[in-house]
Amino acid sequence: MSDLLAFKSGRINQLALENRLVVAPMTRISASKTGVPGERMQRYYTRFAKGGFGAVITEGIYIDDEWSQTYDCQAGLINDEQVQGWRTITESLHMNGSKVIAQIQHSGALSQGNIYRSHTVAPSAIQPKGKQLEFYHGKGDYNVPLELSENNIQDIIRSFAVAASRAVNEAGFDGVEIHGANGYLLDQFFTDYTNQRSDHWGGDIASRLSLILEVIQAVRQSVGPSAVVGIRISQAKVNDFHHKWKEGKEGAEKVFSLLAISGVDYVHITEYEAWRPAFEDSPYSLVEIARNVAPKLIIIANGGTDDAEKADKVLKLGADYIAIGKSALANPDWPERVKSGKTLREFDSGILAPFADVKESELAQ
Numbered sequence: 001m002s003d004l005l006a007f008k009s010g011r012i013n014q015l016a017l018e019n020r021l022v023v024a025p026m027t028r029i030s031a032s033k034t035g036v037p038g039e040r041m042q043r044y045y046t047r048f049a050k051g052g053f054g055a056v057i058t059e060g061i062y063i064d065d066e067w068s069q070t071y072d073c074q075a076g077l078i079n080d081e082q083v084q085g086w087r088t089i090t091e092s093l094h095m096n097g098s099k100v101i102a103q104i105q106h107s108g109a110l111s112q113g114n115i116y117r118s119h120t121v122a123p124s125a126i127q128p129k130g131k132q133l134e135f136y137h138g139k140g141d142y143n144v145p146l147e148l149s150e151n152n153i154q155d156i157i158r159s160f161a162v163a164a165s166r167a168v169n170e171a172g173f174d175g176v177e178i179h180g181a182n183g184y185l186l187d188q189f190f191t192d193y194t195n196q197r198s199d200h201w202g203g204d205i206a207s208r209l210s211l212i213l214e215v216i217q218a219v220r221q222s223v224g225p226s227a228v229v230g231i232r233i234s235q236a237k238v239n240d241f242h243h244k245w246k247e248g249k250e251g252a253e254k255v256f257s258l259l260a261i262s263g264v265d266y267v268h269i270t271e272y273e274a275w276r277p278a279f280e281d282s283p284y285s286l287v288e289i290a291r292n293v294a295p296k297l298i299i300i301a302n303g304g305t306d307d308a309e310k311a312d313k314v315l316k317l318g319a320d321y322i323a324i325g326k327s328a329l330a331n332p333d334w335p336e337r338v339k340s341g342k343t344l345r346e347f348d349s350g351i352l353a354p355f356a357d358v359k360e361s362e363l364a365q
């Protein structure tokens with residue numbers, strides 16, 4: 001089993017990784033009310049390192065005391081107490097042989113729990129599709145957001161940069177992943193129907209991507225050349241599962257070409273199943289489209305790679321790393337289990353409740 005591609009060591013920027021297996025970012029709403037990660041979160045994260053994952057990408061972390069917080073009991077990275085909480089976690093992961101990347105997130109219109117502000121913001125004042133996620137204590141429709149001003153947007157770019165610097169320079173993270181996916185603020189700017197702006201942040205696909213590019217630049221400047229900086233992008237959203245990029249394959253090629261020269265170390269592509277064709281009129285997955293237009297771009301692929309065969313299939317399509325979500329929740333020791341030929345546990349949605357994790361006694365190590 002260990003001759004699988006997934007078990008080859010790798011490198012992202014200066015970061016040496018034991019294998020190609022990464023824990024996907026997963027919100028667990030298990031910090032304190034004030035966004036401080038505690039000891040249970042430390043135990044939760046440490047199990048992935050002990051279980052053999054080369055790296056862990058954290059749950060989405062909020063970046064300012066304005067509109068970025070998305071969920072009740074979400075962890076932040078904006079004050080010393082929160083930073084200290086994360087520091088304990090990064091130290092524990094490093095001690096157990098895994099690298100750790102902070103996912104930094106701004107909710108925009110999808111906020112459904114914010115201790116700092118009672119209204120939401122977005123590129124345009126358009127009510128989000130769908131309903132708030134009850135699982136994360138939301139209820140009913142999303143609020144109609146206020147449209148962000150140019151000053152607000154500049155503040156948000158700065159907040160991403162400051163949070164990134166805190167993550168790397170104070171909390172001990174090896175890098176940051178900018179959350180540009182799944183319907184949150186940066187994706188709201190990128191998406192045609194949520195971004196109706198007539199200024200330079202709206203318009204064609206390149207203009208709608210420009211906030212993501214600006215945030216990447218600001219974050220890169222604040223963390224320096226050697227810390228890892230990644231960007232996560234997706235077609236689907238938590239409130240619109242079946243969304244497809246309007247510009248299709250050609251638009252995707254534009255996006256990956258621009259991201260390849262943006263200063264990021266990797267692009268994290270998440271699809272429902274990473275190997276499936278991305279658009280109806282083309283046989284190629286997003287991973288293949290990205291690999292084709294950007295041969296040197298490091299790609300982390302996510303979606304449906306529940307077992308080693310699927311993970312290897314996506315690596316063969318051109319991904320460099322595989323991020324595993326639900327199957328990692330069910331198997332925090334996924335790499336160790338696969339290496340030693342043990343069967344992987346089936347994912348059971350009961351495990352999604354905060355702290356309803358697999359019992360320590362059931363882990364491989």
Ligand SMILES: Cc1cc2nc3c(=O)[nH]c(=O)nc-3n(C[C@H](O)[C@H](O)[C@H](O)COP(=O)(O)O)c2cc1C
Pocket residue numbers: 024025026027028058059060103179181182232270272302303304305306323324325326327352
């Ligand atoms: C409980 C849970 C929480 C999630 N939270 C986040 C998050 O904070 N940030 C993010 O980018 N994706 C988040 N996701 C999406 C996962 O990273 C991943 O894309 C999804 O689970 C599909 O991958 P899988 O098929 O390996 O599970 C979450 C998924 C789950 C199941």
